[in-house]
Amino acid sequence: MTPRKIIIDTDPGQDDAVAILLALASPELDVLGLTAVAGNVPLDLTVLNSLKICALAGRADTPVFAGCDRPLRHDLVTAEHVHGSTGLDGADLPAPAATAQDQHAVDFIIDTLRSQDAGTVTLCPLGPLTNIGAALQKAPDIADRIAEIVLMGGAYFEVGNITPAAEFNIFVDPEAADIVFKSGCKITVMPLDVTHKALTSRAWIDGLRAIDTPVTNAVAGLTDFFERFDVAKYGGTGAPLHDPCVIAYLIQPDLFSGRHVNVEIETASELTRGMTVADWWGVTDRPKTAMFMGDVDRDGYFDLLTERLRTL
Ligand code: BDR
């Protein structure tokens, strides 16, 4: 089987880190590069964190590109209250074993899509959609060449996590999200409706520690840190491990189920900025623009993560 070529667009983030590790551990995927974007923490840290994760995985040969340092129109909103001041609090990660590439992430995305066969490169955004929106704005021809965009962002039933109406990734750059959702590309969305069911458990984290490799110990530490915020916020145990849902979908799509629906992005209202208005019940005749996931096989998801992370 030829591995599927992907570009991971990311703002690490503990859950981004687990997603990147899952991709690097999976022979079904060929990670062409990581494109960093400002989001959970500012760009200099998301670049540094991307390099550290590649070093942790023993894959410093994975090219890392610095992208946009702020959203297309608004000031940057960050989430240190969730991820800590480094973005990756909770584990002592190795120092980077490489430096970032000179090329801008947006140009890397454009050049890669133009140079690879049309329909062979999948984009995997795990953060605000600024780099992808900027690439589509600068080079509209790439829309027809993208195999699929599988992204973490938005919510319908769960509504919001950074405001009462919006999920963080879409809220930070709704104008970029609007470009992406209007692009005509094949889009698959992992919203909070799914990721709030992908809750970590004490048994899963203990299981990683029992495997006792540098990668599984780091993921246990990162997840422990990440949990404390969501446990305090939502109650119960465990935290939503959002971003790895994107990568898990590429490896084992039958873990997820959802509906093909119209999705529009609210960009005008101060109150509901960044809301993903998904026509889940089909009450309009607007065109269906995205596969909007709603459920996940939680056990299967965490089994896949353990099985792959232990191989790194
Ligand atoms: C998303 O926001 C970030 O904090 C996480 O990394 C994830 O991509 C969840 O709303």
Ligand code: CA
């Ligand atoms: Ca993220």
